Amino acid sequence: MAIMNSTNRTDIIYDTSILVLSVSSSCLSLLGSLAIFGSYVIISDIRNSTRKLVTCLTVADFLSALGYLTSGLAHFANTQDKVCTTQSFITTYSSIVSFNLTVAIAIHIFITVVYRTDKTSTRTFLLWANIISWFIPAIIIAVAGANSVLGRDTAESVGTGPWCWIKRHHKYYIFWVFLAGKGWEFLCYFITTSLYVLLKFNMFLRHRHKTFTDMHRSLREEDKNYLYVWFVLYILRLWGSVRSMMDIAEADTGNAGEEISKIFMYMQAVGDPGQAFCNCILFCFLDGTVRSHILDACRGTPQHPVIYDERERLIAAHDINDGSRASCIGNNSDFTQSTRLSGKYSSFDATWHASYSLN
Template identity: 35%
Template sequence: MAEAAYLQMSRDLRISTCTITCISGLLSVMSGLAILWAYRQVPQSRNYTRYLLVCLTVADIFTAFGNFISTFRFFGMEQSRPNNDAYCTAQSFITTTSSLSSFFWTTAIAIYLYYAVVLRINIAEKRSAQVLMTVIPILIPVTITGIALGYGVLGEDVSSGSGPWCWIRNDVNNQVMWKLVTGKAWEGMTYIITVVIYVLLKFFKWRKNRRSCRQFRWSNSHRCLQDSDNIFEISWLFLLLARIWGTMRFIFELAQIRLDPSVFNAFLYLQCIGDSSQAFWNFLFFYTFDPDMRQLVCPPRCCVRGGYTSVTVPKEICLEAL
């Protein structure tokens, strides 16, 4: 059935999905590199929260790059029986591992913030804790994907459960089980954990604001935090908005729900955009709401009589002039 769907896929749909994925992946790779550059260029903004964001960004870059290079293979194939070549298997290994790492890093950010804000404990103070928080989001995904590779389940799924990239082969036994183990189960667990922690953080801040009758500041909660770190409490939302479309397609496929072709194609387009775009959205999110990043991209300029100066000056001087 999946192969028949592949053979019936129109050339226009193949071109459009490849084009969307290519553009989304390229933008995400460039945005991820910009986040890494900003982390290096603004040392005053560095803390463990930003370090975890950098780790998440590296994983998202690999996902976007894997999806990007997959479009060349997908578009270049003839409209005939798809095959499981080494290129497809390698791409599936890269994107499956990086996607799993992205789920783990998103969860790690939420857990770290909960400990620092609510429990007032910096779990990254100990070197052993730092090593564990760095190794676990890498080791577990590599182990899971390595097992899948050993069983020979990575490969061409003829776009039944993904966009124009390889994931789990369509001709293997227990395909649904492998898709859960190599992605969807961990993705759902990430949503549950991060949303629960988000609600707990919101309740904690509401209680603090009510008791003190003033705005709660994250920097007062623990010295390891900055006030601008509050933007990271909704980092899970960007993961959800980016990847929910592929998850919904997976649910429709699992429940054997037949969608109208236009609706099916719309979900496929949204998945092609979302699955490769998380680093891009994190870039916009990071630069828009982080004051240090905004100052790096758009330095404050002094307002004087007769117009604006073309010389960048320190923010304190601008404030005094006003």
């Protein structure tokens, strides 16, 4: 797992395989972050409030991956002690921000679907969600820094992979384990899981045969992928949470405990830095609109603007062929609004469905 160096007890030697896993996962997350940023900038059809929140979440995940990558590379270069404290500040801060923004996304989806309101789609909600998510962790990290909590003292940090976090021999290290990470993580699990269960129950009772677009105009059908952000977070970070609790309970001291902790460290080395990459799979490769743009770009035949113009042309032709239907559509403000918002809130499929629902 981790071997102490006899000449300097703050230098810890990890298995090369653990370092490779951590560095590889971090690199994939950095690339995944860039993909999420790029899709938001390039593809206007996906820029609804949910996507804005996940883009903010990706900023935090990008910082986490960068910190873990720095630590892994520093281990290879035997300079980990020089970056330990700085890396601990970055990854601890960005992890708490990530938990908070994950909760904000869950609240936004829940309120929008259950109460059918766009109150959480406003700039005010987005602003306050970011102020709370970024400002509160900053206070915690500032206090932790003032008390010399973050970094590493004479042993491996509490329940971590090949990176630094909480000093094991700090007087109140158990308190700081929860305040500077695990408490926010467990709270995130509880809130997001509760909202997910309530939301699925509500959707089963009231919206069993409806798509996300039918539930509220500010949602895209692909926004259902956001329901699984908490599950991805849970699967990725479960191993580190178990190792931290084992460390606090001193359950990793025996032979069996050490073996279990070592196995979980391999999982943690992949999971903790890997959230941005998994989010990229959810929000890029499993998002129909983004996937279509990627395929069009790979083929060198960007078709979405053409498809949009063709859709409008076909709708206009359809209206001309049926005068009464054209009159009905022309006087229907919902149809006009749906067409106007198609680029900002809905995917092509959603607005196509909306246009024919009026017939």
